[in-house]
Amino acid sequence: IGRISFATPDRDLNNWLSWVTFQPMLRRIYGNSYLPQFDYGRGGKGWRDLWQDGLALLLSDPDSVRPMLLHNFGGVRIDGSNATIIGRGGAFIADRNNIPRTWMDHGVWPTYTTLLYVDQTGDLAFLLREREYxxxxxxxxxxxxxVRWTxxxxxxxxxxxxxKRGASGKIYRGTVLEHMLVQNLTAFCNVGAHGLCRLEGADWNDGLDxxxxxxxxxxFSAFYAWNLDRLADYLEAMDRGGTHNLLLAKELLMLLGPGQAKRARLEAYLDVVARDVSGQKSAVRTDELARDLRAKSRDLASRIRRQEWLKAGRGPVFFNSYYDNRGRRTEGRRGGNVRLMLTGQVFPLMAGIATEEQTDRIIESVRGLLKDPRTGGVRLNTDFGGTQPDLGRAFSFAYGEKENGAVFSHMAVMYAFALYLRRRSRAGREVWTALYRMAMDSWTARIFPCVPEYFNADGRGMYSFLTGSASWLIYLVLTRVFGIRGELGDLVLDPQLEKPDFDAKGECAVRTFFAGKPIHVTFVNPDRLSAGRYRVSEVRAGRRRLPMTALAGGGVRLARAGFRAFPSDRDTHLVVRLAQAR
Known part of the structure; x- marks a missing residue:
């Protein structure tokens, strides 16, 4: 507690963020039993919870999260699905209700969280640690x-x-990297009629079932495309570091290489691994694997960019988010109404699939169709006007409740994060600070200081201490608003702070940890410039000016080696001076 704290001119915001940083701790201790509401009070932790709670924890104490990450990979099945509940003692459970199904988004989160760990620590060797399936x-x-399993x-x-023919032998172990490849490659090959990843039992939106x-x-096809592209980046880093060959399960090679018959390749793979694996491993060149993943990423990304960009007559333009069980697009103009879902905008933005022009048009469309005029919160979807039996039970809720058009904090924060990734800081700030204002309106929200799972149609905060939203919010504010994050073990300082984030002296600050060292970072913006108008001109630790490498966008990179001399028992004060961008 207190390992990450913020100092802006808004004291209420600073205090609120302190409570939000506490939320992931509560979930880590209590699982889904903390302040139970409805179906969330039965203990255990869900698959997404495991990986997303880790985001905020990784920023402050990655060493403590490392064993948890390795343990969690033991919940991955060789077919790319996973245990959905982790119970007492870390035991993996297929499903709490004995109704197993595959949430198609479950494969994206382990990769995303693990790569954050690698960025914060530089520990590429972790990807070669082995774990069971x-x-x-x-x-x-x-x-x-x-039926043969006992x-x-x-x-x-x-x-x-x-x-012994037909008999099973030793327990099989594969690397963390292999586990991530299994999840991402099976999803890539598991495509429907439009060449995109099948929805299966549901995705992040549990109500699309x-x-x-x-x-x-x-x-989530966009998210998988991004994962594949990022995995290629890290493979190239491993290759540069001397890891030129990798050992992978022999069966996994069935999913590598070019080829259009994706579903057929997947079904053949599932046949082979249905009961056991051979235990044999094949050597794969690291650079060739990176190129293959990059090609697969481009395949998905170009299809989304070309095929799913919708124009509603002369009206708003945006990405389609889903196809329903009759193979129909879920969004676009329907009679006199326009259907739009936030989820389908977030991940094409985050993955870099949306062009710069498309990014600005999405912002316009979301602002015009999903922004609540009363609260400023961004809704999950427009009103589809009734139940959608070919898509999911989410639409059985009244509009504005839960997954049917509520202001869903998690997706709203991820939308803000995507906007900061695309250097649209003003639009991003508008989104996440609306959640802050809604949460602080305690007369309406009726919650303790926190970010709830969602705000209902009346503005009341619901499921107060579910933490996917909390972890993502701290992750957003620290790594994108203040711009303090790791990159393959080095420290990046790349702020996108806006004028209201600075006090009268043009300063704001954050306390956090990096490379095991407590650091207090003060940003000095004497000319009160807006994000995009300034660059980092120097970084000082006391009187010493630190060596740095300039980055595109105005940020800088500081080598991890420079932190070794910093004390571990007290804060090192860094002063980051901002000046007019060149």
Missing amino acids: FRDPQIRRCRQRD EAYGNQLRARNPA MAAERGESVA
């Missing part, structure tokens, strides 16, 4: 049940016993 009766991405087999995948046969998620 989860095994239970569910096979073929939970579409079938293995408890005697155990809950860890085994290699086939070469000495009635399109398992023909549904596709444009939104």
Whole structure:
């Protein structure tokens, strides 16, 4: 507690952010049992919770999160699906309600969180640590049940016993990198009629649960495309560092290389790994694997950019988010109304799929169609005008409640994060500070100081201490607003602070940890310039000017080695001076 704190002119904001940083701690201690509301009071932790709670914790204490990350990879199945609940003692459970299904977004979060760990620490070797795979009766991405599986087999995948036909042998272990490849490559190949990742049981929006046969998620296809591209970046870094070859499960090579018959390749792979794996590993050149992942990323990204950009007559333009169970686009003009979902805008923005022009048009469309005129909060979707039995039960809620058009904090924060990634800091600030104002209107919100899961139609904050939103908010404010983040172990200072973030002297500050050292960073903006108008001109620790490398956009990079001399028991004060951009 207190490892990350902010100092802006708004004292209420500073205090509120202190409470928000506390939320991931509560979830880490109590799981879903803390302040139970409705279905969230039954203990255990969900798959997304594990990885997203880790975001804020990684920023302040990555060493403590490392064992947790390695443990969690043990919940991945070789078919790319995973255990959905982690119970007492870290035990993996297929599903709390004994109704196993595959949430198609579950494969994106382990990669995203793990790469944040690598950036904060520079620990590329972690990607080569080995872990077991989860095994239970569910096979073929939970579409079938293995009647031959028994408890005697155990809950860890085994290699086939070469000495006894049909028998299982030793427990199989693969690298963390292999686990991530399994999740991302199976999703890439699991495409529907429009060439995009199938929706399966649902995605991040649990209420989109009635399109398992023909549904596709444009939104998370974009996220998978981004994951593949980023994995290629880290593979190239490993190659530069001397890791020129990697050992991967022999079966996984079925999903690598060019080829258009994605579903057929996936089904062949699922056939081979349905019960056991061979236990054999094949050497793959690191640079060739990077090129293959990059090509797959471009394949998905170009399809989304070309195929899913919609124009509603002369009106708003934006990306389609989904296909329903009849293979129809979910968005666009329907009669006199325009249907728009925020999710399908967030991830094409975040992944860099949206062009600069498309980015600005999305901001206009979201502002015009999803921004609540009373609160300023961004809604999850427009009113679709009734139930959607070919898409999901989310639309059975009244409009403005839960997954049907509420101001959903998690997606709103991710939207703000995407806007900062695209250097649209004013628009991003507008989004996340609206959540702050809604939460601080305690007479209406009726919550303790925190960011809730969502605000309902009446502006009341609901599910007060669910923390996916909290972790992402701290992650946003520290790494994008203040711009303090790791990059392959080095420190990046790349602020996008706006005029209201600075006090009368043109200063604001944050306290955090980096490379195990407590640092207090003060940004000095004497000319009160707006983001995009300034650059980092110097960084000082006391009287010493620190060596730095300039980055595009006005930020700088400081080598990790320079932090070794900093004390571990007291703050090192860094002063970051901002000057007119050249």
